Amino acid sequence: MVIKNLTLYNFRNYENERFDFAEGLNVLTGKNAQGKTNCAEAVFYLCTGASLRIRHEKQLIRHGQEFARISAVAQSRYGDLTLEAKIFENKRELYVNGNKLARAVDFLGNMNSVFFSPGELRLIQDGPDERRRFLDISISQTSREYCVALNRYQRILTQRNNLLKERDFQAVLETLPVWDEQFALYAARVVKKRREYLKELSPLASEAHAFLTDGAERLELGTDGKYPADEDGVYEKLFREISSSRERDMRLGFTSVGPHRDDIRVTINGVDARGFASQGQARTAALSLKLAETELFRRIAGEPPVLILDDVMSELDLPRRKKLLERVKGLQCILTCTHAERVLYGKESNKIRIQDGKILRGIKT
Ligand SMILES: Nc1ncnc2c1ncn2[C@@H]1O[C@H](COP(=O)(O)OP(=O)(O)OP(=O)(O)O)[C@@H](O)[C@H]1O
Numbered sequence: 001m002v003i004k005n006l007t008l009y010n011f012r013n014y015e016n017e018r019f020d021f022a023e024g025l026n027v028l029t030g031k032n033a034q035g036k037t038n039c040a041e042a043v044f045y046l047c048t049g050a051s052l053r054i055r056h057e058k059q060l061i062r063h064g065q066e067f068a069r070i071s072a073v074a075q076s077r078y079g080d081l082t083l084e085a086k087i088f089e090n091k092r093e094l095y096v097n098g099n100k101l102a103r104a105v106d107f108l109g110n111m112n113s114v115f116f117s118p119g120e121l122r123l124i125q126d127g128p129d130e131r132r133r134f135l136d137i138s139i140s141q142t143s144r145e146y147c148v149a150l151n152r153y154q155r156i157l158t159q160r161n162n163l164l165k166e167r168d169f170q171a172v173l174e175t176l177p178v179w180d181e182q183f184a185l186y187a188a189r190v191v192k193k194r195r196e197y198l199k200e201l202s203p204l205a206s207e208a209h210a211f212l213t214d215g216a217e218r219l220e221l222g223t224d225g226k227y228p229a230d231e232d233g234v235y236e237k238l239f240r241e242i243s244s245s246r247e248r249d250m251r252l253g254f255t256s257v258g259p260h261r262d263d264i265r266v267t268i269n270g271v272d273a274r275g276f277a278s279q280g281q282a283r284t285a286a287l288s289l290k291l292a293e294t295e296l297f298r299r300i301a302g303e304p305p306v307l308i309l310d311d312v313m314s315e316l317d318l319p320r321r322k323k324l325l326e327r328v329k330g331l332q333c334i335l336t337c338t339h340a341e342r343v344l345y346g347k348e349s350n351k352i353r354i355q356d357g358k359i360l361r362g363i364k365t
Pocket residue numbers: 011012013014030031032033034035036037038039058059060061062063311338
């Protein structure tokens with residue numbers, strides 16, 4: 001998968017700008033607050049229909065404008081593909097090859113990308129939410145089936161939680177069994193898919209981490225080991241757990257069991273990375289996860305995703321930077337940074353300089 005060009009119209013601080021990308025390394029440079037991350041965010045939005053930085057779509061629309069438009073031409077092994085997102089304050093329209101989509105889920109995975117930004121440190125240092133979010137976005141990009149199951153699960157969870165807050169104790173207790181069967185059904189699908197995915201991802205992450213650290217560190221991923229190995233056992237355990245936690249959940253006012261509480265275990269040299277890894281170590285570990293994701297997407301989709309590395313270099317020492325660049329050779333990569341050192345990126349990379357939401361053309365970098 002290669003993104004050939006990207007047009008941003010009233011998106012963030014861009015008025016109307018077109019980026020032409022090369023197949024290999026594209027380096028977006030510019031001072032702080034010029035629009036580098038905005039461009040990276042737009043590419044990711046076209047891949048997933050979502051941005052990791054916003055609470056409301058409105059934030060994506062250039063101040064004072066009615067709507068934003070992001071469009072791109074990508075080349076996949078099946079031919080060229082056009083993707084477009086028109087974002088209004090309270091709605092959006094998504095198009096693939098000019099056809100308007102009825103369901104947002106169909107926007108997912110037409111073009112795959114892996115996005116790394118400084119915030120990804122949270123993946124290692126923060127609580128389980130971040131790791132679940134990583135898995136959910138990652139799996140959803142390659143499996144719409146998972147995305148649908150996850151959405152259903154989340155809907156049931158929200159409705160169950162609303163029910164738990166109601167005052168009529170007896171009525172709630174009578175209604176819950178109906179919900180809990182559905183709950184366990186979708187929960188089991190989510191758990192099984194996450195587990196399968198993690199099994200594939202884990203050796204790839206270990207390998208990537210060993211590469212980046214020249215064998216000095218050993219990274220391992222695992223589940224928190226809550227579920228039995230056999231498929232039917234997962235459903236049964238979830239159903240048993242949810243059924244026996246009804247009264248407790250009613251007291252708490254929320255659902256206290258289920259995959260929305262699961263975690264991924266990340267260890268470096270056998271020690272839990274959370275609360276132990278240094279800043280640079282955590283960054284390298286997060287990067288290893290993303291490189292593993294890149295390789296897994298390549299295997300699943302039959303072609304590599306677009307790799308977006310936003311501000312990744314700032315906390316890596318020189319040997320790790322060089323290792324990273326060596327690693328991404330052969331992939332299409334969009335990398336943002338404030339300084340495009342020639343020694344590091346070489347002459348052949350496609351350098352794009354950005355200033356105040358515009359590409360500076362005809363200036364040597
Ligand atoms: N909806 C919007 N309308 C207009 N400007 C916006 C909008 N959203 C964000 N901006 C502006 O876009 C600018 C560039 O943001 P961006 O995050 O892309 O910077 P950057 O080049 O990645 O900088 P850094 O090197 O600090 O990461 C910011 O100054 C921000 O105020």
